[in-house]
Amino acid sequence: MSEEVDHHGGTGGPYVERSRADWAELANSATLTLTQETLSSLRGMQDPTSLTDVREVYLPLTRLLAEYVKHTGNLHQASNDFLRLSVGRTPFVIGVAGSVAVGKSTTARLLQSLLASWPDHPKVALVTTDGFLLPNAELERRGLMNLKGFPESYDRRALLRFVMDIKSGRDKVTAPVYDHLSYDIVPDQQIVVERPDILIIEGLNVLQPSRPRPDGTTGLALSDFFDFSVYIDARTEAIRQWYVQRFLELRRTAFSDPRSFFTRFATLTDEEAVQTAEYIWDSINGPNLVKNVLPTRGRATAVLRKGDDHHIEWVRIRKL
Numbered sequence: 586m587s588e589e590v591d592h593h594g595g596t597g598g599p600y601v602e603r604s605r606a607d608w609a610e611l612a613n614s615a616t617l618t619l620t621q622e623t624l625s626s627l628r629g630m631q632d633p634t635s636l637t638d639v640r641e642v643y644l645p646l647t648r649l650l651a652e653y654v655k656h657t658g659n660l661h662q663a664s665n666d667f668l669r670l671s672v673g674r675t676p677f678v679i680g681v682a683g684s685v686a687v688g689k690s691t692t693a694r695l696l697q698s699l700l701a702s703w704p705d706h707p708k709v710a711l712v713t714t715d716g717f718l719l720p721n722a723e724l725e726r727r728g729l730m731n732l733k734g735f736p737e738s739y740d741r742r743a744l745l746r747f748v749m750d751i752k753s754g755r756d757k758v759t760a761p762v763y764d765h766l767s768y769d770i771v772p773d774q775q776i777v778v779e780r781p782d783i784l785i786i787e788g789l790n791v792l793q794p795s796r797p798r799p800d801g802t803t804g805l806a807l808s809d810f811f812d813f814s815v816y817i818d819a820r821t822e823a824i825r826q827w828y829v830q831r832f833l834e835l836r837r838t839a840f841s842d843p844r845s846f847f848t849r850f851a852t853l854t855d856e857e858a859v860q861t862a863e864y865i866w867d868s869i870n871g872p873n874l875v876k877n878v879l880p881t882r883g884r885a886t887a888v889l890r891k892g893d894d895h896h897i898e899w900v901r902i903r904k905l
């Protein structure tokens with residue numbers, strides 16, 4: 586294995602970076618139980634993640650996660666002993682962050698499946714933060730319809746309360762549900778999370794710092810309650826291309842569904858569809874990535890960096 590690569594001044598930076606080849610070696614002899622069929626069902630639209638990628642990238646990541654889960658459990662026990670308490674362990678919370686169209690949902694679903702297949706079969710729940718977006722009617726009222734995905738388009742208080750309730754060890758916590766097809770919150774529908782061993786929370790803004798209050802003080806952030814976090818990274822221009830490609834595919838599929846908010850896009854020509862996707866990217870998702878999402882990358886425990894062809898090229902881990 587080669588020496589660690591470090592872009593932060595010799596060995597002084599707070600991160601260690603591993604090339605894909607070196608990272609892949611860390612899987613050691615761990616066996617992959619995931620089948621091609623399961624992988625296909627977990628992959629997002631146009632996501633080329635292969636079983637080789639799972640073996641070389643995600644398997645080592647889950648081995649590292651197993652260490653974090655085990656040692657967090659030991660720390661919980663030691664803390665209980667010290668405080669002469671016998672409180673139960675709260676769910677281990679993993680945040681998955683990154684741009685729109687970078688492939689967060691594939692990563693989150695893969696992690697859920699791989700972690701759930703550990704020998705002790707932990708209960709692994711997955712919640713996406715889009716359920717905490719304000720309903721379209723409220724976004725319209727606040728003039729935020731063209732800022733969907735920006736921090737201010739979420740009910741941030743409800744999102745923080747959700748994670749705090751999870752970390753309080755509550756038996757049953759609920760989350761609202763978003764539907765990409767109708768492009769809105771689904772009224773009267775909820776996800777129920779009942780004391781999982783592990784909770785994965787995936788979304789653009791999960792690593793956002795808390796926003797300053799009017800008096801200048803700051804409160805708690807979602808990531809204050811994370812035990813581990815993963816940021817999916819790639820060149821901004823590459824993600825823009827993936828967004829446009831996915832939009833073209835959605836035009837052929839989801840947008841043709843009469844229930845879709847975007848039915849008006851189903852009949853666009855290729856050229857018009859590319860222009861529309863580029864416009865949405867350049868006016869909403871691109872600026873959100875640069876202004877709000879990318880600046881949170883340094884807070885992640887692990888960064889998975891993709892090349893322009895979607896394949897993960899290197900992995901960066903925060904030193905402990």
Ligand SMILES: Nc1ncnc2c1ncn2[C@@H]1O[C@H](COP(=O)(O)OP(=O)(O)O)[C@@H](O)[C@H]1O
Pocket residue numbers: 629630683684685686687688689690691765766831835839847
């Ligand atoms: N307008 C849409 N209609 C239907 N599905 C969509 C639409 N936009 C995004 N999706 C789907 O929603 C999921 C999440 O997308 P996104 O938030 O961009 O995250 P990511 O690509 O990082 O997983 C993806 O599987 C994508 O295919």
Ligand SMILES: CC(C)(COP(=O)(O)O)[C@@H](O)C(=O)NCCC(=O)O
Pocket residue numbers: 685713714715716733734787788789790865869870
């Ligand atoms: C729903 C999203 C904000 C993602 O939300 P997340 O789950 O990351 O909180 C995003 O996929 C989206 O729809 N953005 C709005 C601009 C667009 O239509 O691409």
